[in-house]
Amino acid sequence: MTLKTRSWVKKRVKITWKGKFKIAKACKRHLLSDKTKKAKGRNKYGLIVSKSEVKKIREQLPHM
Numbered sequence: 001m002t003l004k005t006r007s008w009v010k011k012r013v014k015i016t017w018k019g020k021f022k023i024a025k026a027c028k029r030h031l032l033s034d035k036t037k038k039a040k041g042r043n044k045y046g047l048i049v050s051k052s053e054v055k056k057i058r059e060q061l062p063h064m
Helices: 007-012 037-042 051-060
Strands: 021-023
Touching: 021 051
Parallel strands: none
Antiparallel strands: none
16 A cells, blocks of 8 residues: 655645755735735745654655
8 A cells, every 4th residue: 555645735845955844934825915014024934844743744745
């Protein structure tokens, strides 16, 4: 029996060159006109996944 990769994880998680997992931050899709420049700048870059969540993601991506 083969292990399947979860499609939702493939689409939402990127792996950095050091092997860490990176996801996009929230609050960056709509209603941006009400947010300050500082608040939008804080969400500019991705977020490194915490160590406690890495194990869950690795189970979802068995071939990575």
